[in-house]
Amino acid sequence: MSTLDYVTGLRRIIGTRPVNLVGAAGIIVNGDGELLLLRRAGAENWGLVTGTSELGESLSETLRREALEEAGLRIGAVELLEMLSPVSLAQVANGDQFYSYTALFRVTDWSGTPVSDCMEIAEARFFSLNDLPPLTRLGLKAQAWLA
Amino acid sequence: MNYVRDLRALIGHAPVNWVGVCALVLNAENEVLLQRRTDTGGWGTPGGIAELGEPLPETLRRELWEEASITPIHPEFLTVISGPQTYQKLPNGDEFYQVVAVYLVREWHGVPVPDGEEGTELRFFNLDHLPASLGPVDGEALGLLQVR
Numbered sequence: 001m002s003t004l005d006y007v008t009g010l011r012r013i014i015g016t017r018p019v020n021l022v023g024a025a026g027i028i029v030n031g032d033g034e035l036l037l038l039r040r041a042g043a044e045n046w047g048l049v050t051g052t053s054e055l056g057e058s059l060s061e062t063l064r065r066e067a068l069e070e071a072g073l074r075i076g077a078v079e080l081l082e083m084l085s086p087v088s089l090a091q092v093a094n095g096d097q098f099y100s101y102t103a104l105f106r107v108t109d110w111s112g113t114p115v116s117d118c119m120e121i122a123e124a125r126f127f128s129l130n131d132l133p134p135l136t137r138l139g140l141k142a143q144a145w146l147a
Numbered sequence: 148m149n150y151v152r153d154l155r156a157l158i159g160h161a162p163v164n165w166v167g168v169c170a171l172v173l174n175a176e177n178e179v180l181l182q183r184r185t186d187t188g189g190w191g192t193p194g195g196i197a198e199l200g201e202p203l204p205e206t207l208r209r210e211l212w213e214e215a216s217i218t219p220i221h222p223e224f225l226t227v228i229s230g231p232q233t234y235q236k237l238p239n240g241d242e243f244y245q246v247v248a249v250y251l252v253r254e255w256h257g258v259p260v261p262d263g264e265e266g267t268e269l270r271f272f273n274l275d276h277l278p279a280s281l282g283p284v285d286g287e288a289l290g291l292l293q294v295r
Contacts, residue, residue, distance in 0.1 A: 010158070013157055013158050014154070014158065018199055018200070019199075020166055020197060020199060022164055022229075053229070053246070055163070055164060056230065056231045057230070057231075058230030058231070059227060059229045080226055082224070083227050085203045085204070085205075089200060099200040101203070101246070103229075
């Protein structure tokens with residue numbers, strides 16, 4: 001199932017009006033202590049592997065699915081760090097409005113080499129904590145947890 | 148504001164992911180506060196679904212005030228429960244899955260009093276003598292207390 005199923009189905013009925021969406025994001029660090037960051041197509045800031053839950057999908061499963069879809073990584077054990085509530089209404093290019101509730105996980109076991117999907121994700125690579133690019137809200141959260 | 152009612156007016160009974168909170172309110176005897184719910188008829192933890200864009204700590208405060216007339220002091224976030232096991236279908240036909248932030252509340256202002264709407268009765272229960280037929284999320288949330 002792709003992320004499109006639940007949210008697209010909902011959008012067909014409710015249009016662009018604001019809705020609460022829940023999802024997951026993951027802090028993935030390599031053996032050198034570097035943080036995996038992703039830059040979405042059209043975006044300037046770098047953030048984490050993240051996405052919206054399918055209907056009835058557990059949050060850790062959402063993270064597992066998104067890590068594979070967005071960066072080609074297989075995720076093992078994860079640890080929930082915090083549940084982030086929305087700070088403001090988000091709006092995407094097509095006008096869809098939503099508030100994000102995001103479970104932030106630390107990924108303690110993963111495998112693979114990050115590759116961007118070349119569609120949603122423009123770039124995916126590890127950064128030294130001493131040399132981080134401009135960060136999204138989730139990227140900043142990761143930086144704070146790793147400090 | 149009533150996010151659930153407004154969204155239901157558009158989507159009907161169709162299944163949806165609801166994000167919300169539940170509170171494990173423990174008194175000095177380590178008993179947990181449960182309420183008898185009017186929607187399902189069974190006992191459950193106080194809590195509920197977030198309004199549109201509502202921060203979850205605020206949902207916790209609002210629901211505890213609405214359902215039990217208490218205000219939590221220093222609630223402790225424990226975990227989030229989510230997944231297929233959270234599925235519920237209400238007697239009115241509404242279907243939903245839940246994503247529930249669980250908070251532990253050991254201190255509060257006020258005396259628990261039921262609101263007469265969502266919950267008809269409030270009572271503290273010994274953790275070894277919890278009522279049967281708890282919902283899936285409450286069973287999992289209360290299980291967190293058993294292992295603490």
